[in-house]
Amino acid sequence: MDNELVTGWVFDVHRFSLNDGPGIRTTFFLQGCPLECLWCHNPESQAYPSKMTAHECSKVRELPLNEALAMALSDQAFYRRSGGGVTLSGGEPTVQHRFVSAFLHELGDRGIHRCLDTCGFLARQQLASLVPLVDLFLFDYKATGELHKKLMGQEADLILQNLNFLLDQKAAVWLRCPLVPGVNDQLAHLEKIASLSQRVEKVTILPYHKSGVHKYGESGKVYGLPEATEPSTEQIAVWQQQIADFGGQNVMMG
Amino acid sequence: MIALPTQLPATVQEIQNLSENDYCLLFSQIWEEEQDPAWREARCLSLQLPRQFLPLREGDRFAGEVSLPPMRFTIEPPGSNIGYEVDSERMPTELRQIWERRITKVKARTAFSPFVAQTLPSDDWQGEKADAFPLYRLAGITIDHATGLSLGLPGLIQQADGKQGWVGASGLVFEAIQKIAKWYGEGDSETAATCRAVASKAPSTMAEAIQLILLLVRATGAWNYGRLDVALGSFLKHDLDQGRLTEETAVDLLVDFWKAISRHDNHFNNRVILGGLGRSDPKASDAFALLALKATARFGEKQPQVSVRLSDVESDPLWEPSLDCLATGSPFPILYNDPEIIPAVQSVYGVSFEEACQWIPYGCGEISLEARTASSPNAVINLAFVFAQCLEEVHPSSRDLEALWRSYEARVELLANATGEAQSTIYEILGKDAPCLLASSLNVTARERGLPLLEGGALKVFAVTETYGNTNVADSFAALEHWLNEDSSFCLGNWREKETAGCPAFGNNDDRSNFWMSRVHNQVCTSVLESGKNLAVGGHAIVWINNNANNVLGALTPATPDGRKEGERLANGNNPHPGRDRSGLTALLQSLGLISGANHLGVVQNLKVSPDLLTKHRAALRAALEVYFLGGGTQIMFTVIDQEELLRAMDHPEEYPHLLVRVGGFSARFVELPREVQEEIVARTAYGQ
Ligand code: SF4
Numbered sequence: 001m002d003n004e005l006v007t008g009w010v011f012d013v014h015r016f017s018l019n020d021g022p023g024i025r026t027t028f029f030l031q032g033c034p035l036e037c038l039w040c041h042n043p044e045s046q047a048y049p050s051k052m053t054a055h056e057c058s059k060v061r062e063l064p065l066n067e068a069l070a071m072a073l074s075d076q077a078f079y080r081r082s083g084g085g086v087t088l089s090g091g092e093p094t095v096q097h098r099f100v101s102a103f104l105h106e107l108g109d110r111g112i113h114r115c116l117d118t119c120g121f122l123a124r125q126q127l128a129s130l131v132p133l134v135d136l137f138l139f140d141y142k143a144t145g146e147l148h149k150k151l152m153g154q155e156a157d158l159i160l161q162n163l164n165f166l167l168d169q170k171a172a173v174w175l176r177c178p179l180v181p182g183v184n185d186q187l188a189h190l191e192k193i194a195s196l197s198q199r200v201e202k203v204t205i206l207p208y209h210k211s212g213v214h215k216y217g218e219s220g221k222v223y224g225l226p227e228a229t230e231p232s233t234e235q236i237a238v239w240q241q242q243i244a245d246f247g248g249q250n251v252m253m254g
Numbered sequence: 255m256i257a258l259p260t261q262l263p264a265t266v267q268e269i270q271n272l273s274e275n276d277y278c279l280l281f282s283q284i285w286e287e288e289q290d291p292a293w294r295e296a297r298c299l300s301l302q303l304p305r306q307f308l309p310l311r312e313g314d315r316f317a318g319e320v321s322l323p324p325m326r327f328t329i330e331p332p333g334s335n336i337g338y339e340v341d342s343e344r345m346p347t348e349l350r351q352i353w354e355r356r357i358t359k360v361k362a363r364t365a366f367s368p369f370v371a372q373t374l375p376s377d378d379w380q381g382e383k384a385d386a387f388p389l390y391r392l393a394g395i396t397i398d399h400a401t402g403l404s405l406g407l408p409g410l411i412q413q414a415d416g417k418q419g420w421v422g423a424s425g426l427v428f429e430a431i432q433k434i435a436k437w438y439g440e441g442d443s444e445t446a447a448t449c450r451a452v453a454s455k456a457p458s459t460m461a462e463a464i465q466l467i468l469l470l471v472r473a474t475g476a477w478n479y480g481r482l483d484v485a486l487g488s489f490l491k492h493d494l495d496q497g498r499l500t501e502e503t504a505v506d507l508l509v510d511f512w513k514a515i516s517r518h519d520n521h522f523n524n525r526v527i528l529g530g531l532g533r534s535d536p537k538a539s540d541a542f543a544l545l546a547l548k549a550t551a552r553f554g555e556k557q558p559q560v561s562v563r564l565s566d567v568e569s570d571p572l573w574e575p576s577l578d579c580l581a582t583g584s585p586f587p588i589l590y591n592d593p594e595i596i597p598a599v600q601s602v603y604g605v606s607f608e609e610a611c612q613w614i615p616y617g618c619g620e621i622s623l624e625a626r627t628a629s630s631p632n633a634v635i636n637l638a639f640v641f642a643q644c645l646e647e648v649h650p651s652s653r654d655l656e657a658l659w660r661s662y663e664a665r666v667e668l669l670a671n672a673t674g675e676a677q678s679t680i681y682e683i684l685g686k687d688a689p690c691l692l693a694s695s696l697n698v699t700a701r702e703r704g705l706p707l708l709e710g711g712a713l714k715v716f717a718v719t720e721t722y723g724n725t726n727v728a729d730s731f732a733a734l735e736h737w738l739n740e741d742s743s744f745c746l747g748n749w750r751e752k753e754t755a756g757c758p759a760f761g762n763n764d765d766r767s768n769f770w771m772s773r774v775h776n777q778v779c780t781s782v783l784e785s786g787k788n789l790a791v792g793g794h795a796i797v798w799i800n801n802n803a804n805n806v807l808g809a810l811t812p813a814t815p816d817g818r819k820e821g822e823r824l825a826n827g828n829n830p831h832p833g834r835d836r837s838g839l840t841a842l843l844q845s846l847g848l849i850s851g852a853n854h855l856g857v858v859q860n861l862k863v864s865p866d867l868l869t870k871h872r873a874a875l876r877a878a879l880e881v882y883f884l885g886g887g888t889q890i891m892f893t894v895i896d897q898e899e900l901l902r903a904m905d906h907p908e909e910y911p912h913l914l915v916r917v918g919g920f921s922a923r924f925v926e927l928p929r930e931v932q933e934e935i936v937a938r939t940a941y942g943q
Contacts, residue, residue: 016941081877
């Protein structure tokens with residue numbers, strides 16, 4: 001298919017985004033996700049484009065590739081000066097594989113730095129095809145062991161295998177780990193984060209915040225973690241110490 | 255029967271002791287006796303200056319606070335007034351009628367041509383509904399510090415000694431200032447000692463230099479301080495070398511200086527300029543600038559308006575110290591982009607590169623050449639009002655947007671001519687009335703040429719017109735165009751029935767709003783520049799700054815199709831209408847950067863950012879600002895604030911007495927602002943949160 005005809009289902013675009021990779025970035029949030037994390041901040045982004053409800057349709061826009069590209073290119077001077085670029089996020093961006101790979105191709109042709117923010121739950125083959133198109137993977141790692149299935153709706157195995165694959169391929173990876181007090185902050189998980197930190201460029205701990213909870217009401221979904229609380233500064237410091245004690249390296253608190 | 259005081263006062267104390275009535279009688283008598291404008295001004299000021307300086311307050315390190323007497327000569331008093339003027343409530347009744355004809359402003363108004371009088375019928379810009387008004391003042395005067403500081407008061411007096419005309423007359427005024435310094439010098443405080451030194455010789459320490467600057471600026475009636483890093487850099491270096499000051503005590507001294515400056519506060523002035531090209535000793539100046547920024551952060555007030563000229567957008571040594579100061583929550587410094595501004599100043603003023611390097615912003619952001627120009631913004635055009643009237647006159651069933659544009663354009667051209675001519679007349683009348691002795695003697699080119707400021711002395715005399723509502727006009731045209739395109743039954747007369755949702759709006763860097771903004775901006779710039787070619791003065795240019803006039807004029811302006819309701823504020827300077835920018839900081843900066851330095855004498859941009867952009871994300875903010883400047887942006891000023899905090903401060907003002915915000919071309923304590931201005935600031939998009 002000609003790239004000009006490719007479209008993506010996009011539920012938001014953030015320009016001057018500073019937390020999705022290095023420098024000043026434009027982040028495209030793509031619709032659809034194979035996981036169902038209990039704390040998901042964007043529950044509306046989970047439905048696949050083909051299965052969206054009327055409520056979701058009203059929020060999601062079908063964006064032609066050339067428009068997305070024009071949007072990204074208009075901030076090129078800012079990327080260059082700050083070492084930034086474009087981040088594809090979601091949902092899980094790889095759900096829209098064709099759009100994502102076409103977009104990444106076009107960006108690469110223009111020398112724009114590309115981040116892919118992924119939950120890691122995708123077919124190996126697909127991931128392999130993206131490795132040459134991505135300059136930096138922002139890879140989520142959210143729970144260790146049995147708990148993963150309970151919190152995310154899927155096992156962690158494929159995700160970990162994919163992470164190992166990327167690292168074997170010498171891909172640049174930043175790990176992103178949301179931590180919710182009393183939900184996924186077990187020592188085993190912190191230890192796993194610490195050991196993974198030795199193989200990735202950097203780890204960002206994302207302390208839980210409740211900012212997305214109101215969206216559940218709007219979308220009619222039920223929030224899976226009604227009891228969850230935001231961690232105190234002390235709690236965050238404790239996590240930091242625990243991860244360091246397990247040998248964590250380059251671990252930042254986001 | 256008018257009775258003069260029996261004994262003529264000779265000393266400062268005697269003049270201070272006069273009753274208000276006696277002071278006025280004397281002032282009036284001098285005015286009558288002395289027919290020569292230069293000597294009249296000199297003698298009037300010899301009475302007025304000793305009267306206007308206030309005794310030192312307990313704990314003040316520097317002297318120089320003033321309070322204007324009811325009868326006076328000033329170049330820029332608070333409000334719209336110029337030259338000789340009176341406060342009729344405070345003067346003897348028997349003098350009121352006589353003085354009505356002596357007031358310079360009245361003379362200027364009376365001298366307007368029929369065309370100007372008819373086109374600009376009112377002076378009451380704060381109360382009347384009209385599209386343009388004249389203003390009367392000589393704003394933006396700065397003094398030649400190099401001359402003042404190298405000669406000192408004795409030297410200034412000596413240079414005038416035995417001279418004819420206005421130069422000789424200025425000697426009398428410098429003598430009056432010397433007397434004031436001596437008067438402040440009575441006593442044994444440190445301040446008194448500094449004042450005695452200032453009275454007797456050229457300053458040799460930074461404290462003496464600061465004291466002399468304060469006396470000269472306040473006596474001149476000026477409101478802006480110019481390039482203090484140039485003026486004081488060598489004094490600082492000398493004091494540090496001699497061990498008279500340490501960096502720490504130098505900052506203390508500057509905090510005291512800032513305090514003295516901010517005592518005299520009309521919200522819109524007190525600019526201090528740091529950095530930039532054209533400094534004789536950049537190293538010494540930068541060293542001063544660093545301490546001045548530290549003093550600004552420490553002082554933490556809304557004055558003085560410290561402004562930094564970045565001579566090199568990529569590597570200026572003042573970049574990071576400037577961001578450090580802003581990171582403390584200060585609205586200062588305001589940042590300026592030299593490489594963009596200097597060529598523009600060369601072209602608008604028609605001056606050389608070297609001369610243009612002496613540009614400084616004053617007041618709310620108008621550009622002058624330090625101690626060289628007379629370029630007072632003496633007229634206002636409310637473009638939104640012009641537009642609303644033109645739209646009102648369009649046939650309701652018309653779909654002809656270009657016809658609307660042409661009628662708008664024609665009215666702007668007419669107003670450009672009228673405001674230019676009015677200002678030419680104001681300068682002419684003031685020039686005839688008085689040589690403005692201090693502003694002239696402390697002007698670089700007037701000294702060289704031996705001519706008073708307004709009679710050939712100033713390097714350039716310029717008419718400058720403030721414009722308001724530009725963004726609202728651009729957004730209105732963009733909205734009308736949008737409706738015409740999407741709805742074939744839409745007629746210009748139906749605009750009130752339309753919703754603005756989906757209309758392009760300035761600040762989002764989209765093609766149509768950018769097109770209209772450029773068109774509106776270029777048209778008014780060009781019309782005004784063109785009108786300047788026919789004037790007796792050197793030219794005419796616009797500024798697009800803001801004080802509180804966007805609110806005042808907005809209250810008198812009909813609704814406009816961009817969604818602005820009747821009486822609602824106008825957008826503030828070169829900024830989106832509050833809250834209409836929804837596409838991120840990069841889009842905003844690209845929109846703002848459309849307005850390059852060319853064809854005007856000052857445009858201001860406001861940016862509201864969260865504190866984390868100056869701390870955690872500083873590199874990204876700096877990169878974004880560099881892109882903005884390299885792409886043609888001229889200036890940016892900040893409000894560094896947490897949006898939540900602003901909202902809380904509206905409800906609990908008592909908890910936020912120190913919250914500083916940038917309103918337009920000036921800063922303010924948020925909780926002291928009128929509710930409508932607070933709402934405007936809250937409505938502005940906050941970046942970085
Ligand atoms: S992976 Fe992200 S988008 Fe998907 S459910 Fe989890 S939190 Fe939501």
